[in-house]
Amino acid sequence: MSAFRDYSIKTKLTIIIIVSCLAVSLMASGFFLVSEIVSMRRAVLEDLTGLARVIAINVQAPLEFMDPATATEVLASLSARPQILQAHVYAKDGRIFASYHAPQVDSARQEALDMEVREGRIELGRQSYHYSRRQISLSVPIGSADKPLGTIVLQSDNSALQAIISRLILVIAAILLATLLLALVLSRMLNRFISQPVLALADTMARICENEDYSVRASKSSNDELGALVTGINTMLDGIERRDAQLVVAKQAAEEANRAKSRFLAQMSHEIRTPMNGVLGIAGLLLKTELDTRQHQFVRTIIHSGESLLNLINDILDFSKIEAGKLELERLHFNVRQLIDETLDLFSNRAEERNVRLAGFVHAAVPAVLVGDPGRLRQILMNLLGNALKFTEDGEVKLNLFLVEQNRESGCLLRFEVQDSGIGIPRKKQGEIFNAFAQVDGSTTRKFGGTGLGLAICRQLVQLMKGEIGVESEEGEGTTFWFTVNFEIGSADRLDEVIKAEKDEETGLFDASVLVAEDNLTNQIVARGILEQFGCRVTMVENGREAVKMVAENHFELVFMDCQMPIMDGYEATRRIRAEERKTGRPPVVIVALTAHAMKGDREHCLSVGMDDYLSKPFSEEQLGELLRRWLAPAKKEESGRGDAPTPGTGSDNPGEEADFDEGVLDNYRQIQRPDQPDIIRRLITIYLKSSPTLLAEIDSALQASEHERLWHAAHSLKSSSANLGAVKLARLCEELELQGRAGRLEQAAELADSIRQEYERTEAWLGRKNSQ
């Protein structure tokens, strides 16, 4: 029955018509057949009875006068009726008086009739009959009721009747078949009125659904319920079409609003970043001038606050970018130990202010060089460390890095942990804190600040890196944030390049002529200041037209082109410069776009007009330096010396060599050593021994000039490279000097520098031993 439910209306109608036709004609013909058979039997029986009566009258006299011969003669007249098979005249006493058998009747049949009489199916002395498929037997009394003489028994062949019945059944079957055919034809014709419109309607609906074309209308062919259905559907389609049109309008409006929002966001970031660029740049430059300690502190606060503000803007932009799925991870080689070191460094001041011990631990098994996105990894760590510090006072914050597993195919799985002894997070809040804009409670925002985006960004970044992030915390006991990230293991060659690049960074200066096209005065000063620090000769123009002119008349290694300028913007200027170059056959100058647009697509746009690279404002010294390294050849090493002023130092406390040098660090490098490559450790030591004296000289020179910045930079570099080789004590001393330099407290700097020099000599000796091993 449920199968029937799924048939098409056409089939259903056909089945219904045929079934009802068949039912009616079956009933009618059944009734007809039965009544026909009954009446035919009756007719046959009546005929036979009549015949028997005639014979009864005719054999009455022979019976009365005991003349079987005559009786037999009478019976013999039955041969005129071929269907009569047998006839018997029984005398009153039950004996057979006379008999007749048709020629075809065999003895078995004769016996059968006798049996019928003996068994009483045919009764003697009264009228009776017995009907069977093959024959009809009947008895009729002879004589009157008061003067019974005997009985005549007749048997008639029933096969004729049976044949008639069979023929009748055949005819009825034929009629049924004809009815069926007629019903089929009729149903097909009737279908035209019901199923055709329904099918057409279904067809129309299918077409509408498939093409989503709601302008199609179903055609109406009748005024019945189907017509009403068609009208209803058409009305509905009208409604859908009308609503679609409204939706299109609404969607366009929404898209326009969204574009406006994006433009606004880009504009805002531009508007905020440009002055911030100015503030931070100028503050940075200000820091390098003669300032007393108080002023120095103020400037540092300005820089710090500006950076916070920029971070905030970056957070929001990051978050929207990740939300929109527009963030792509980089694949770079990096030293994870160095990254952790540098990240911790960034927080050392804050930690000190809050009286928090900041410590990092990297498990020895962690590979030195990894492939991944160090920028994003740093972002996660900074977020977590920033949080940990924010909620911890007078305690400790630890950053731990473990190797979870390592194999050749998938690289290594690292687990980072940021553990603090802060206020902790209530258990029921722990699930929510990774959601955007969720903080433990509203008051947290007021008390501790923050956008509430940090952890959400962390989670998204970790998920992007196909890792997991989680938190374990007891209220009042501190919090541990952990996350796991899978990294590929970097090759030894690339490690070398990384280290080399770092060396270049430490020492890089460029002797190049650079044109900056920038209309904003602040930006001009910042750009000029930073570029000159890198040793570049800077020419400044205020708009695109001047830039085109300048490039045509002079030779520049590099052109920084602000994209938005009055008179002629950077895109147009670039196009003209490129056109000019093509015309004159001059080699193309490197053009780098400067833009405050942080939106995706800017880069593509810049490259499409012929620019070579892209720098987003506000840019840091490092970013600019990296760009210069990318496009310009570094100047000769000799030029990079910045004065040489060795200072005698004081003796250091005398720790054992065991604690001063970490052998494990060098052993780590040994792990990634490949047999077909030059000895990494030897090369590292050589580079270190070559570059460190320069740094020591820089420290001395900066000390004498009281230049904090130069001092702590140099100390920082020496700290990093020393830590890289396992010179733990030297690194610690350098860190101390760096901290003092950053803080602007140079009272003990000279002593420290002395200790550093002494420790360096020990290190040199230790490395010398290592090198010869």
Place this chain on the structure above:
Amino acid sequence: MVPVRSTYRITLLVLLFWCALPGVAGSVSDEVLSARALEIEAAFLVKFSSYIHWPKQAFSSPDAPLVIGILGRDPFGSVLDTIARSYVMQGRNVEIRRCTDLRTLCSSHIVFVTVGAMESMEAIVASAADRPILLVGNAPDFLERGGMINFVVVNNRIRFDINVTNSHRAGLEISSKLLKVARTILQ
């Protein structure tokens, strides 16, 4: 001697027995057969009435009995009376009259002429002339001498011949059914 005499006697007895046996049996059989034949003839005699159509005036009233007269010495005895008592001919009883006198003949519908009465057959026919009286007999020349139905024995069975001319003359109609059963029909 005695044995001889006795043996002779026994043999004689056996012989006598064997000789007498068929004779006795035959005479008994004949006796039985003739009795049975008479009984059948009596039944036939009564039953004939059903196949004969008498003119209306033959009966004085609708329920007047059918009279069967026996002329001559009655051979049937009580058998005929028994049959007649149980027989009803078209609503009429059957009455048997034994007559010695030809005068009483006229009131009968059927007259059985015994063999003994055949001597006066001509007189009987004459007195019955022009009257609807069925003359039944069992003499070989009965029909030639004016009789209408004559019993004969064929193959040990009682059959009868009919002279239609005579019955016609008497104004009687004999049913064709009866004619069909008759052995011979004279015309």
